[in-house]
Amino acid sequence: MSGLLSGSNDRVGLRRRQGDARRQVRQLGLPRRLTLAALIARAEQALGKPIELQTVELPGDLSARFIQRKSSAILETRPGLSERSRVACILHELAHVFMSDPGCDHRAYTDLLSGRTAFTRSLDNPHEHAVELFADQLAVRIGFLDPDQQHGGIFR
Amino acid sequence: MTLHVWGSLPAWGILVVLVIRLWLVRTQSASVTWLMVCCAFVALGLTINLDVLVDSLSAITHVPNIADVISRCLTVCGLFALAQSVEAAARTTRLPRVSRFVVCGLVLVALIALFALIDAPATTDRFMQTYGGQIPTALYSATFMIYIASVLGFSAVAVLAEFRQGRGASRMYWLFVVGSGGILLLALIAIALDTAHVLGAMEAVGLLSAVYNPVFLLSMVFLAIGAAGGVLPAAAREFRDWREAQRRVRTLEPELLRLEGAAGHRGIYFTVRWSPREWRSRLHRLSVEIEDRAREAGEAVPSAAGLESTELLTETTR
Numbered sequence: 001m002s003g004l005l006s007g008s009n010d011r012v013g014l015r016r017r018q019g020d021a022r023r024q025v026r027q028l029g030l031p032r033r034l035t036l037a038a039l040i041a042r043a044e045q046a047l048g049k050p051i052e053l054q055t056v057e058l059p060g061d062l063s064a065r066f067i068q069r070k071s072s073a074i075l076e077t078r079p080g081l082s083e084r085s086r087v088a089c090i091l092h093e094l095a096h097v098f099m100s101d102p103g104c105d106h107r108a109y110t111d112l113l114s115g116r117t118a119f120t121r122s123l124d125n126p127h128e129h130a131v132e133l134f135a136d137q138l139a140v141r142i143g144f145l146d147p148d149q150q151h152g153g154i155f156r
Numbered sequence: 157m158t159l160h161v162w163g164s165l166p167a168w169g170i171l172v173v174l175v176i177r178l179w180l181v182r183t184q185s186a187s188v189t190w191l192m193v194c195c196a197f198v199a200l201g202l203t204i205n206l207d208v209l210v211d212s213l214s215a216i217t218h219v220p221n222i223a224d225v226i227s228r229c230l231t232v233c234g235l236f237a238l239a240q241s242v243e244a245a246a247r248t249t250r251l252p253r254v255s256r257f258v259v260c261g262l263v264l265v266a267l268i269a270l271f272a273l274i275d276a277p278a279t280t281d282r283f284m285q286t287y288g289g290q291i292p293t294a295l296y297s298a299t300f301m302i303y304i305a306s307v308l309g310f311s312a313v314a315v316l317a318e319f320r321q322g323r324g325a326s327r328m329y330w331l332f333v334v335g336s337g338g339i340l341l342l343a344l345i346a347i348a349l350d351t352a353h354v355l356g357a358m359e360a361v362g363l364l365s366a367v368y369n370p371v372f373l374l375s376m377v378f379l380a381i382g383a384a385g386g387v388l389p390a391a392a393r394e395f396r397d398w399r400e401a402q403r404r405v406r407t408l409e410p411e412l413l414r415l416e417g418a419a420g421h422r423g424i425y426f427t428v429r430w431s432p433r434e435w436r437s438r439l440h441r442l443s444v445e446i447e448d449r450a451r452e453a454g455e456a457v458p459s460a461a462g463l464e465s466t467e468l469l470t471e472t473t474r
Contacts, residue, residue, distance in 0.1 A: 145436040
């Protein structure tokens with residue numbers, strides 16, 4: 001019974017977060033369509049420092065992480081990811097930036113990186129679920145889900 | 157049936173096609189939604205000129221010829237929607253633009269005010285031929301035609317810009333440009349016709365009337381085919397994608413369930429309430445979570461997950 005209730009609470013919470021993610025992405029004032037490069041430029045603007053994309057081996061099952069240094073940031077994705085998954089990882093880390101997440105999320109990378117902050121893409125807490133939903137909304141904005149819409153014409 | 161009712165048929169045709177498409181696929185861009193609104197208003201606006209409707213509306217409202225002003229107001233609203241549709245398709249612009257709302261509102265007010273000034277005591281389905289000799293009628297007709305021609309001119313320029321910038325717009329859009337050109341010509345003919353009517357040059361009126369009808373009908377056909385030709389190939393492609401997505405979701409959901417069990421970790425896919433219109437987001441999340449869970453479980457990613465690096469996917473990355 002308690003399992004059922006917990007499942008129901010999860011669903012209600014997630015529905016609310018779905019709506020929140022849509023609203024938050026709308027509030028960013030992004031163009032209806034922009035490229036991933038333009039989105040990264042917007043994130044750099046929001047962060048106030050350049051973001052460098054790197055493909056590096058990451059510990060454990062980690063697929064991506066975002067490390068902030070004093071004057072730059074590094075967005076790392078693990079090698080061997082499919083293009084879809086790699087972009088999803090990048091969008092997840094950018095979502096953290098746009099959501100103005102302070103410091104680390106749930107893993108103690110602050111200790112590991114001695115004072116730098118890091119976000120990691122994992123889905124084991126509700127906030128990470130919200131970030132993932134936000135990232136899915138960003139995927140819509142960059143035309144990642146429906147690239148055919150990029151064709152020309154005045155009705156599209 | 158009057159000329160305008162015949163002219164409504166292409167608009168009804170494209171509206172039916174767009175409604176069927178929406179019913180099947182459930183998703184469409186703001187641009188196509190506005191195009192649907194445009195077709196609905198224009199088709200209704202032209203159909204209202206049906207004899208029986210003209211008489212009924214006059215009888216119900218006790219305002220002779222009210223169908224004419226309702227028809228024109230609906231058409232103006234339809235053309236406003238067309239301008240919104242073109243704007244919605246532009247990549248850089250934002251949709252609400254106060255000036256466009258204000259201009260449309262002013263045109264509607266002007267039409268109603270000028271209609272009130274026309275001395276037209278008896279209901280007729282040949283309104284312009286019967287009462288076109290009055291100055292308010294000429295101004296009424298000119299206001300309407302100038303607005304219509306301006307919006308279509310603006311839309312045609314947007315199409316030409318798409319061609320010039322080589323964005324791969326369908327060649328069918330040329331028919332839309334031809335139709336818009338036809339409506340520009342029609343506006344000139346209508347203004348000349350109304351002027352001749354006011355001046356009493358009935359020979360010119362007869363000559364211009366003979367040209368007006370075919371230009372109107374051909375323009376409507378070209379506009380409808382041009383608009384449909386631009387929209388329908390994309391709609392067919394989207395329908396194909398939607399059907400393929402349905403198939404893949406059915407195949408991949410059990411696979412994700414199995415992988416979640418193997419990895420001992422759940423994502424959000426099965427918790428999210430997917431609306432029918434979110435079929436693309438749903439497939440994306442399903443594919444991403446399958447890859448995540450497969451990696452965590454130390455298994456290979458199922459090929460059906462469609463995680464290949466396609467040209468279209470890489471286009472969006474840098």
